Amino acid sequence: MRGRSLAAALALAFGATTLTVFVLVGSFLYVALEKQIKAQDNLDIVLAARHARRLAEELDSAQSIRDHSERLTSVVLGNEALSMEVFDPDGKRAIEHNIAGALAVPDTASGAATIAALPPLTRVAATTRITEADIGDWTSRNGAPIRGIFTDARLRNGDTASLLVARNMSDRWLLLDRYRDKLTLAGVAGVVLAMLLGYLLIRAALRPLRDIAASASLVTVNRLDTRIAVARVPSELEALVASLNAMLERVEQGFQHLSRFTADLAHDMRTPLSNMRGAAEVALARPRSVDEYEALLASNLEECDRLSRMIESVLFLARAEHPQFVKQLREFDAGQELTHIAEYFEGIADDANVRLRVSGAATVTADLELFRRAVSNLLANAIRYTPRGGEIVLDAGASADAVRVTVENPGQPIPAEHLERIFDRFYRVDPSRSSLPSAGLSQGSTGSTGLGLAIVRAIMELHGGSVHAESDARGTRFVLRFPRVM
Template identity: 85%
Template sequence: MRGRSLAATLAFAFGVTTLAVFVLVGSFLYLALEKQIKAQDNLDIVLAARHARRLAEELESAQGIREHGERLASIVLGNEAMSMEVFGPDGNKAIDHNIAAALAAPDAASGAASLAALPPLARVAATARITEADIGDWIGRNGAPIRGILTDVRLRNGDTASVLVARNMSDRWLLLDRYRDKLQMAGVAGVLLAMLLGYVLIRVALQPLRDIAASAGLVTINRLDTRVTVERVPSELAALVVSFNAMLERVEQGFQRLSRFTADLAHDMRTPLGNMRGAAEVALARPRSVDEYESLLASNLEECDRLSRMIENVLFLARAEHPQFVKHMREFDAGQELSHIADYFEGIAEEAGVRVRVGGAASLTADLELFRRALGNLLANAIRYTPPGGEIALDVGESPEAVRVSVSNQGTPIAAEHLERIFDRFYRVDPSRSSLPAADVSQASTGSTGLGLAIVRTIMELHGGTVHAESDARGTRFVLTFKRAG
């Protein structure tokens, strides 16, 4: 099933992020504007109330309020949203301006007649300072929001009048509503535009990925040497391209090794099979004696043993490369084990006319069976290529960092260019694949199966160690290095 588009997903995420940013910014701007408008209106109401109280305090009596009504009303004159009502000492209305829309009383159509008709507001004492905290809120006619201040005024004759200054906030809320609607429209348009531009930009930014995919599509079983070549790769994708090319290189090398291994295995299996077939055809060409048939069967049995060893070694290498290969680690005396291995090969060494010397001692933690197999392969290899009368040395030594086991033998030296490759499976020093007595060391370790040294290297890799060969005119030396656990 085809997954979601990465470009669409990122564009959607970008749009959601943009929407969240717009909501936060828009809310901040809206609240900031609302706060600023409210602060300005509160200031206007407070200043108007203070001005009205100062003017009223200059009047002699309630009659002066009526006589100077226009002067008092001029404070809010010119602003249709502002209202004023002045009540005499008896609580009855003395003057008013645009007050009907600010009241919710039943007689609001004709204006409030007394203080009792006003909304429940806290009255500011005549001697108290008028502040924004004294502003009250109520709902006027037609549900209009109203804000205002009711304050007492001390006339010059000592009587107390009352002044109501109010403001209809409908225009402000309408302004805020329009501003909010514009913010919402701008936010929706901005989100859609951000998603569209984001999708386009992401598609452009992901073009190198499509180029990498197209280049990777050119890799086939017959073109494993193909590499991803994308020009101007972004720095974020450079590591991906390098890793992908490195993977292709490993795959190519592994496939080449597998091809060589398959060809070498087929060649080596064909040889004993060909020998058995040829011997059988010769034997069947004419009647043979019992001794000749027994000799034929013995020869075929040897070839079967060779095939069995080859198959066993191949299976071991296959199992060893599996991640779940089990090792039974234990601590043992490497010097004693070398002595046991030398005793086991004593008869073979005597037949070959060589001596085996063991030296050194060290405590080693490893899989004992794998250790014996690796040393057995190396010792068999050394016996095979040590001239009669020669000596093979098995030595072990230790240091704080590692334990080193060496197998040294006299004989024809190995050329430097072959020292590392002799550990490859089925590697032959001679390109013609002929069996050279002093060169084909990779076969000797396990009865000419060509896998002995490869098994040794695999065993060392399982232990996290290394194996290397040294060869000069004095002889050849194989060194196993077992690193100590940190």
Template identity: 65%
Template sequence: MPRRSLTATLALAFAGTTLTVFVLVGSFLYIALDHQVKIQDDLDIVLAARHTRRLTQELDALSAVHEHEDRLTSLVLGNEALSMQMTDPAGHVLIEHNTANTAAAPGTETPPGKRVAASARITDEAIVEWRAKSGAPVRAVSADAMLRDGTVTQILIARNMSDRWRLLDRYRDKLYIAGAAGAALAFLLSYLLIRASLRPLREVAASAARVTVDRLDTRIAVARLPLELDTLVASLNAMLERIDSGFRRLSQFTADLAHDMRTPLSNMRGATEVALARPRSADDYQALLESNLEECDRLSRMIENVLFLARAEHPQFMKNTREFDVGEELGRIAEYFEGLAEDAGAIVRVDGGGRLKADVELFRRAVSNLLANALRYTPRGGSIVLRAHEEAHSLRVIVENEGSPIDAAHLERIFDRFYRIDPSRTNQPKAGNPGGAAGLGLAIVRTIMELHGGTVHAESDTVSTRFILTFPRG
């Protein structure tokens, strides 16, 4: 199906609307003119009948009708459409004028209707209509007139409406021509005006076409933008801003991932090259394999975390959503980390609780990542507290540990992927750290909270550092 032009479609719509208006207005004017013409002609017929009756009533007898024929017929002279006929009580024609134009078609009664009595007033309500032999309509009035001797005559004043037909036909034709010309002119002017009005939209499209992979920082800027396009351009610029930001994050993520994967690979390659430089003992080769195995584990954890972040963007990622007791889950997590806490010389305590509807596996992973992170930075003899408490519309889980404070400049960025405050520590991850030391543990926590519609933020001072998970409660 061929695509339609918006400009042409709107122009046709305006032209159609204009034509419809012309038809409605023209029909109204045509009907109004036809009605007004009939009123005026009926008035002429009624006045002619009244004058004829008045003159007839002044006559003494029927013989005087012929004597005053010129005077009686003068009332319809000068108008070829008008005719007059006067008959006696027996129906014999006394006088007539121009009756050929108003003679009824065969089989038609003349007049087909009522006759005004001699004592009644002649009004337009007595007007009747029939068809002449030519097919043209004829409007007429029939009335009685009483002579002085008491004789009653019948007066018929008629008018052939063929000239009015022609007038209305010419008027209708002009309306057709005016309507067609007006619709065509409306289409042309609408097309030009709409095309000019859509020019800013074409400029927006041209500006958007200049945005490429190498120029994602380009924004749509159109001079004298119409108010109706402000929201569109603002939305497009916001979308480009998000794309630019996402692309930059992706580029940084790729660079960081390549850098972090290169480190263990370089370690394995360097250690292997040193070991192969000369013959080694079995213990040396065993130590090399153990070191390489640690680096492989590190790469596996890194790949697993990257895959987790990629899968987390799928809308069906959360599968184990149910209501559970937060205090019990925190207790299980603390029990799982008990051995690692003893090795680190730290104490893990659980405080508080509550009910929460969330994905249990993701909840455990988020808290485990925070707890593993706390174990890495808690000094020996320090304590870590897993605290939960309910609020009006949310539930907060806080992982608090003693240790050196985090600078305020890092508090928000520590949740970015591959961001690390202390790069020197990244090459020595502790066993059992679910997030590893690759800078993905806290990023995973933030992703999990976003999946639940919640938030995560960090607070740090000289006393302790606190990671706060805020889960909404439906």
């Protein structure tokens, strides 16, 4: 199932964001225009109402209103949306301008238009100042929206006339509707254009990712040395490219390590199998005595033990590399444990004519069985390469941040270029240097399988510690460093 396009998803998100912005901006502009138009219309209505009332107050009587109708209606001339009605003191319409039957209807009883036919409006007293708060809203007979002011005017003879100044808002509604439609059209077009341009720009911006994918596709089992090389990669992707290249380097190193390990394991297992097969073929070449057959079986048994130790060591290394490997940490005296280990190897040391000496004391927090195995492997290795008559020293000491366990033995120094590699699996500086037969080692050691020091390093890594070797003319020292548990 093909996943959704990242460019399309980002383009849609960009379009949605643009739509939201357009809606907010368009709504703000629409409301702002509506308020501005309303404020201007309100001002026109108020000014017209004030002017008309002032002109009416200069007239002497109701008849003067009819005689000077042109003077009063001049207030609303020039604006087809403005209308005016003037009612005499008796409530009858004396003047009308541009109402087109929208403001008042004839009274059915008298046949003439009267104030009673007007919509319910708040009448502004003749002595009260006209303001925008006095503007009322209603709907005409033909459904048009109307805004206006109904006010009284005191004539000179003391009578009171009434004036209605109103504005038809249909043109404003039409203007706002058209403006809204244009905003909608512009918003839709803008969103579509933004999505198209966003998609193209995002695809161009994602091109380095496609180049990275193309470079990664060139990595195969036979080309693990290939690295992702993308020219002018954006700064945001530099960390990704560096991480991928570092991962490829680790994969290459792990694959090479696994290949070497597999080859070394096959080689080391082939040797005892070849020995067993060769000895069996020689024995079967002609009849042998019982003693010769017993010797053959004993030799094959030694080779089987060697294979068993090798397999057990490989299995331990495999388990140690698993993240869920279980350790039983506890506190114990490292000096006492070194003494017990030395006593266990006393017989092997006597056979090799080597002395063992234990010194120092320190409390360490570690897995006791793993501790014993690490020190045993180092001690077995030291016995193997110590000249006859030499002395091996096992020492424990503590510092502020760690406990150090040292196994030191005299003998031929190890060249500096080999000091780090001796902890690799199946690595031997000189296989012919062993002075101790593998059959003489205990079950807990690895004999000459080439895995003893690799197991030591694995054990130290499990404890978060380290192991290193030092070698000079005085001898060789293997130092285990266990961190203190806070």
